[in-house]
Amino acid sequence: MSALDLTATPPRASLVRGSLPSWGPRGLTIGAAIVALGLIAATDVNAALVLVSAVVLCGVGLYAWSRAVEGARTATDRGVTFLVSSAFALAIAPLVSLLYTVVSRGFARFDYQFFTESSRNVVGAGGGASHAILGTLVITGVATLASVPIGILAAVYLQEYGHGRLKRSITFFVDVMTGIPSIVAGLFAYALFALFLGPGIRLGVIGAVALSVLMIPIVVRATEEMLKIVPNHLREASYALGVPKWRTVVKVVLPTALGGIISGVMLAIARVMGETAPLLITTGAFSSVNLNPVDGRMQNLAVFAFNQYKNPGVQREPYFDRAWAAALTLIVLVMTLSLVARLIQRRFGTETR
Amino acid sequence: MAEPTERSQEYMDSTEKLDRGATAPTKEGPDVTDSVATSVDVQTVLPHEGRESVATVAKRIEITDLNLYYGSFHAVKSVNMTIQPNKVTALIGSSGCGKSTFLRSLNRMHELVPGGRVDGAVIIDGQDIYASNVDPVAVRRQVGMVFQSPNPFPTMSIYENVVAGLLLNSRKTKKPALDEIVERSLRGANLWNEVKDRLDRPGGGLSGGQQQRLCIARATAVEPEVLLMDEPCSALDPVATLAIEDLIQQLKANYTIVIVTHNMQQASRASDVTGFFNLEQSGTPGQLVELDTTETIFSNPANKATEDYVTGRFG
Ligand SMILES: Nc1ncnc2c1ncn2[C@@H]1O[C@H](COP(=O)(O)OP(=O)(O)OP(=O)(O)O)[C@@H](O)[C@H]1O
Numbered sequence A: 001m002s003a004l005d006l007t008a009t010p011p012r013a014s015l016v017r018g019s020l021p022s023w024g025p026r027g028l029t030i031g032a033a034i035v036a037l038g039l040i041a042a043t044d045v046n047a048a049l050v051l052v053s054a055v056v057l058c059g060v061g062l063y064a065w066s067r068a069v070e071g072a073r074t075a076t077d078r079g080v081t082f083l084v085s086s087a088f089a090l091a092i093a094p095l096v097s098l099l100y101t102v103v104s105r106g107f108a109r110f111d112y113q114f115f116t117e118s119s120r121n122v123v124g125a126g127g128g129a130s131h132a133i134l135g136t137l138v139i140t141g142v143a144t145l146a147s148v149p150i151g152i153l154a155a156v157y158l159q160e161y162g163h164g165r166l167k168r169s170i171t172f173f174v175d176v177m178t179g180i181p182s183i184v185a186g187l188f189a190y191a192l193f194a195l196f197l198g199p200g201i202r203l204g205v206i207g208a209v210a211l212s213v214l215m216i217p218i219v220v221r222a223t224e225e226m227l228k229i230v231p232n233h234l235r236e237a238s239y240a241l242g243v244p245k246w247r248t249v250v251k252v253v254l255p256t257a258l259g260g261i262i263s264g265v266m267l268a269i270a271r272v273m274g275e276t277a278p279l280l281i282t283t284g285a286f287s288s289v290n291l292n293p294v295d296g297r298m299q300n301l302a303v304f305a306f307n308q309y310k311n312p313g314v315q316r317e318p319y320f321d322r323a324w325a326a327a328l329t330l331i332v333l334v335m336t337l338s339l340v341a342r343l344i345q346r347r348f349g350t351e352t353r
Numbered sequence B: 001m002a003e004p005t006e007r008s009q010e011y012m013d014s015t016e017k018l019d020r021g022a023t024a025p026t027k028e029g030p031d032v033t034d035s036v037a038t039s040v041d042v043q044t045v046l047p048h049e050g051r052e053s054v055a056t057v058a059k060r061i062e063i064t065d066l067n068l069y070y071g072s073f074h075a076v077k078s079v080n081m082t083i084q085p086n087k088v089t090a091l092i093g094s095s096g097c098g099k100s101t102f103l104r105s106l107n108r109m110h111e112l113v114p115g116g117r118v119d120g121a122v123i124i125d126g127q128d129i130y131a132s133n134v135d136p137v138a139v140r141r142q143v144g145m146v147f148q149s150p151n152p153f154p155t156m157s158i159y160e161n162v163v164a165g166l167l168l169n170s171r172k173t174k175k176p177a178l179d180e181i182v183e184r185s186l187r188g189a190n191l192w193n194e195v196k197d198r199l200d201r202p203g204g205g206l207s208g209g210q211q212q213r214l215c216i217a218r219a220t221a222v223e224p225e226v227l228l229m230d231e232p233c234s235a236l237d238p239v240a241t242l243a244i245e246d247l248i249q250q251l252k253a254n255y256t257i258v259i260v261t262h263n264m265q266q267a268s269r270a271s272d273v274t275g276f277f278n279l280e281q282s283g284t285p286g287q288l289v290e291l292d293t294t295e296t297i298f299s300n301p302a303n304k305a306t307e308d309y310v311t312g313r314f315g
């Protein structure tokens, strides 16, 4: 007992501090928003200016209020939270606006006919984009089939086997490839095939090659990053069981990284699916269904939307509607792909801790 | 039991492969016969079908003038020692003196570290594992390892983890034989009762101590001849530690065991022979200072540094 009494606690700062009312920050933000919107509605001052000053004032006000009541650390916390939330809102705003525009305008022609008919012999209203949808799937599919093995194998080489100058130069060229403008990839693929098949050649497979050039570096990078975070002790555990290196890579390293690799591949697909410029050069435009990538022109959604917008008929509306519907279809396709990727990831993914 | 016999045949094959172009295996000394005698009861606890002459499978390791480097850094200097078969050899010494490095050189894991270099000879049953015609993978099949931190494969279930050595090498083994290996290895690692109802759950979902025992089961499931353990109990509670020490005592009937530990009681309890590593000062390579029976090392060591270390008067 006496020992306990002797250990006198040193004087410390109080554990209690003031705090803002729980509605405080939210109330302030909502208040600022109402005032700003009111100003915009009532007067004709520049809307952007009003919004920006409202955000800044609200942040500063929140910080000052919190600092007065709660002290410096909590005030900083609130200030930074506000900053991060505004940055998030800023980043998400264009996305929401874009989605809204595409959905609202694309909805007009997002109908059964759009998916079942091609635009063969269509002038004016009606017709569909089935040829473009199928073309997009075929071209992207061929590109994926070509780039995924190459990309993953290259990444395995770089991460598990490569060293020295060869590894460094491959890494360098992969980085360079990441920065290639897509039109250059298209020109490269076109020039490559024109060399053998003569000028003016337009084939689905040329577009696929162009897309591969764009996809490979993305797949390599994503896979490499995923292989990098596979813990080394798993490789060592496998080696210590007398498993050769190649089996370790195939059966331990790649499965552990599989979830990440799949989402990397899906990102790469999503990235190239909406490419327009390289396909404009390589696959040409075509208004009927063509499923054969090595025979004749092939349409795809991005080029379809572009052409509908660029060359409308006398009556423009049906063409514009089809362009928007094509854009909406592309977005839906990409979103479906990401969802599928998520599902696959959940099925095969592992929590690497 | 056709399967295990086949597998032990494989072991004979791989032994021959390891020994290719080498002298005949050295005849075992008298202590082997000893351990055969003492291991009879253990064998009934831990049946190893298909390994008729169990004790002769464990290997003697002779290390001559072994130097280990990380790039230009000389980590371990001229180690000479003999590791007896069917004995537990403990390696003790202060942190950073090269115990793990030395241990990893015994199954050719050291060279996997970028810049890792080995100089000298490690002779297992008459065959220098660093000879140019030796396949490091074959060496690792015979010299298993348990690591300091448990590292089950996260993509595999408990069941698959135990037989990972077979699965990863695509050894065609029938399901009943696999089941039997899993049960035997898990029982051997004192883990069977805890996991027998959830063999299909991921191995990462076990507690740290259970994971470590899973890793021991995984290492023993491929029936190596030598088992290296790098601080296998450093993450375990006293009960699990004792369980693993018991397990080590059982395993030594079949294996040559080398264990690194920072726990003096563990070294004195669990080992027959103890080696003390030390470095004169940081930056200099670590050395094997003294190697003797555990009893001698802990009661009457020849070297002053050893005495200081085991009695806690170091530094
Ligand atoms: N991968 C590496 N690269 C370079 N040097 C290393 C590497 N691993 C270990 N070393 C060095 O080699 C020396 C021996 O390390 P080692 O891990 O063998 O020590 P240890 O005796 O196992 O220590 P501990 O008891 O702390 O595990 C140390 O000086 C260490 O810094």
Ligand SMILES: [Mg+2]
Pocket: B099, B100, B101, B230
């Ligand atoms: Mg160590």
